[in-house]
Amino acid sequence: MSVITINNLRKEYSSKSFSKNRIIALDNVSFEVGEGEIFGLLGPNGAGKTTLVKILLGITFPTSGSGRLFDKDLNDVYIKSRLGYLPENHSFPNYFTGEQVLNYFGRLSGVNPVDLKRKTDEYLNIVGMNEWRKIKIRKYSKGMMQRIGLAQAMISNPDLIFLDEPTDGVDPIGRKEIRDVLLSLKAQGKTIFLNSHLLSEIEMICDRVAILNKGILVKEGRVEDITSTDSYSFVTSELSDEVYNALLLNYKAVIQSKSNFLVSANNLDDVNIIIDFLRKNRILIQSVAKEKITLESKFINLIEHKL
Amino acid sequence: MELITFISGIIREAFAKKIILSIFIFFSLILLFIVFAATNDSVAGMLAFLEASEGNADYRSAVIYFETAVVSKIPMFMLIAFYLIIVSSFIPSMLQKGHIDLLLSKPISRTKIIIGHLIAGTSFAFLSTLFLFGIIWIIISSKTGIWHVPFLYSVIWFTFIFLVLYSFVILIGLITKNTVLNILINLILFFPLSWIFYLLTMVTRKGEQFFSFGAVTEFIIKFFYYIFPKPWDLADICESIIKQESIASYQPIITSFLFIGIMLSLSIWYFNKKDY
Numbered sequence A: 001m002s003v004i005t006i007n008n009l010r011k012e013y014s015s016k017s018f019s020k021n022r023i024i025a026l027d028n029v030s031f032e033v034g035e036g037e038i039f040g041l042l043g044p045n046g047a048g049k050t051t052l053v054k055i056l057l058g059i060t061f062p063t064s065g066s067g068r069l070f071d072k073d074l075n076d077v078y079i080k081s082r083l084g085y086l087p088e089n090h091s092f093p094n095y096f097t098g099e100q101v102l103n104y105f106g107r108l109s110g111v112n113p114v115d116l117k118r119k120t121d122e123y124l125n126i127v128g129m130n131e132w133r134k135i136k137i138r139k140y141s142k143g144m145m146q147r148i149g150l151a152q153a154m155i156s157n158p159d160l161i162f163l164d165e166p167t168d169g170v171d172p173i174g175r176k177e178i179r180d181v182l183l184s185l186k187a188q189g190k191t192i193f194l195n196s197h198l199l200s201e202i203e204m205i206c207d208r209v210a211i212l213n214k215g216i217l218v219k220e221g222r223v224e225d226i227t228s229t230d231s232y233s234f235v236t237s238e239l240s241d242e243v244y245n246a247l248l249l250n251y252k253a254v255i256q257s258k259s260n261f262l263v264s265a266n267n268l269d270d271v272n273i274i275i276d277f278l279r280k281n282r283i284l285i286q287s288v289a290k291e292k293i294t295l296e297s298k299f300i301n302l303i304e305h306k307l
Numbered sequence B: 001m002e003l004i005t006f007i008s009g010i011i012r013e014a015f016a017k018k019i020i021l022s023i024f025i026f027f028s029l030i031l032l033f034i035v036f037a038a039t040n041d042s043v044a045g046m047l048a049f050l051e052a053s054e055g056n057a058d059y060r061s062a063v064i065y066f067e068t069a070v071v072s073k074i075p076m077f078m079l080i081a082f083y084l085i086i087v088s089s090f091i092p093s094m095l096q097k098g099h100i101d102l103l104l105s106k107p108i109s110r111t112k113i114i115i116g117h118l119i120a121g122t123s124f125a126f127l128s129t130l131f132l133f134g135i136i137w138i139i140i141s142s143k144t145g146i147w148h149v150p151f152l153y154s155v156i157w158f159t160f161i162f163l164v165l166y167s168f169v170i171l172i173g174l175i176t177k178n179t180v181l182n183i184l185i186n187l188i189l190f191f192p193l194s195w196i197f198y199l200l201t202m203v204t205r206k207g208e209q210f211f212s213f214g215a216v217t218e219f220i221i222k223f224f225y226y227i228f229p230k231p232w233d234l235a236d237i238c239e240s241i242i243k244q245e246s247i248a249s250y251q252p253i254i255t256s257f258l259f260i261g262i263m264l265s266l267s268i269w270y271f272n273k274k275d276y
C-alpha cells in the first residue's frame, strides 16, 4: 500500500519583487512512497523540497495537482494525528523548556495526557536530551534543538514522519545517532520521508530516493538503481533559452553552464535523440563524453560545490 | 481537547511574556487611585453637583453617578486600549516561521485555531475586568455602604466592547503578521476614527433643528458610522444600565454582533486559504 501519493503537483509562488514572473517551486511532480520505506528527497537549496512537504502537511496549498496520505485527502485534519513533522529551521516558543515542548506539541498531536509523562521520559532518552529537559530552549545549541525537534516529531507515535533537513547543524556523532533513531523507527514499521541536500545523508539509510532540481523531478527510484545509470557530458555552443528549458524539462538535464550539461541515459539511442534535438536547433556539439561517475554523484558534487 | 491545549498555550505565553505581571501592576495603580478617590468628600461633591443640576438628588444616586464615572469613556478607552496592546502580539507571534508550520501540521483545524484565539483573548479580558471591577465595587460599596449590583454588569459590557475590537485585531494580525502595525491600526480605528464618526452621528442626530451637513456628507458619515466598531455607543449603553435607565437604541448592539461575525468570518476565510 502506498502511504503517500502525489499526482502532477505544481506550486507557483508570486515573486516578492515587482517583476511579474512567478516562481515555480514544483513543476508537475508525481511519485509514491510505500509503507515502511525510508524515502529521501534530494536536491539543492531552492529545489522545492520544503514546499513539497508543506503541501503534504496542509501548510501550503498546491496551485494544481493533488496528493493523498493514507489514501485520504490532504485537507483531512484527522489524518494529521498519524503524522510527525520536524520543520526546517523550527523555532519553538523560546520560553518553553525541552520537556514543555514535548508536552505541548504532544498534547496538540492528540497524545493521551496519562501517557504523556512516560512518553516524554522515553523520547528525551532516545534523543539523549534527558539532562537538558528542565532548561529553557533558548539556551540550546542548533544540534540540541534538532534533537528536541526530532523527539517532538516522534512523541505521538506517528505512522509517517516528515523530517526536513534533520541533521542540519548536528555534529557527526549526532548525525550517526539520528540515523540510528531513524533505522529503529523503520524497524517498527514506520514510514519516513527525509528531505536533504546532502547525498551522503540519504544514501546511507534510504530505500528509495527522488531527486528534485528547480521544481522538476529529475529522477526517482531505488538507491542502487539510481547510482548505476550512465551519464553523458555535452559541451556545445551557447544554448538558447528555448533549448535550455527543453533540456531541463524534457531531458531532465543537469545544466552546468550555458554550454555544458549532463544527461543520464540507459542506452545510446537516448543519447542520439538528444544529439538530434540539438542539431535541429542549430546547436554545435563540441564533445559528448561518457562520464565515469554517475549523473547523480556528479549532480550532488555540483550541489555541494555551490554551498 | 486540542483546542483546550491550544488555548492553554496562549495563556502560558501571556505568563511567559510577563503580561500577567504588567496587568497586575497596572491594576494595582488603578485600585490605589480608586481607594483615594472614593472618599465621602468625592461622593458629597457628586451630590452637590447633582443637586445643582437636577435639583432632587440623594446619596444613593450620587454613589451611582460616581460609579458611572469610574467606567465612563476615558477609563474605558484606557483599559480596552491596554488589553488590545497586549493581545495584538498573539497572532503575529503564532505566525512566526518554524512555529506556524509545526502548528498547522497538528490535528487542529485552522478554523479552530482562530476560535481558540477568540476564546483565549475574550476570557482574558473578561477575567481581568471581573477582577478589577470586582475589587473596585467592593471598595466603593464598603466605603459608602451602597451595594449597587448593576455596576458589575459593566464587566460584561467591557468584555463585549473588547470582543468587538479584538475581532479586528485578529484579522489585522493575520494580514500584517506584525505586532506594532497591528497595535497602530487598531488604536487608530478605536481612537480617533470610530470616535469621530460617533460624534458626527450624534451631531447629525441632535443638530437636525439647527443645521444640516447635506445629504451626501450625511450619507458618508452614516456609512462609516455603521461599518466601524461602536465602542463609544456601547459605553453609553453600559452607563445607562448602571444608572438603570432605559437603553436608547439597540442598534449598536446588533451592528456590533454583525461586526464580530463579519470580522471572524473574514479571519477564518483568510487564514484557511493562506500558505505558510
Ligand SMILES: Nc1ncnc2c1ncn2[C@@H]1O[C@H](COP(=O)(O)OP(=O)(O)O)[C@@H](O)[C@H]1O
Pocket: A013, A014, A015, A016, A023, A024, A025, A043, A044, A045, A046, A047, A048, A049, A050, A051, A052
Ligand atoms: N512563501 C514563498 N514565497 C515565495 N517564494 C517561495 C516561498 N517559499 C519558497 N519559495 C521559493 O520556492 C522555491 C523552493 O523553495 P523550497 O521549497 O524552500 O526549497 P528547498 O527546501 O528545496 O530548499 C525557492 O525558489 C524559494 O525561493
Ligand SMILES: [Mg+2]
Pocket: A046, A049, A050, A051, A088, A164
Ligand atoms: Mg528546504
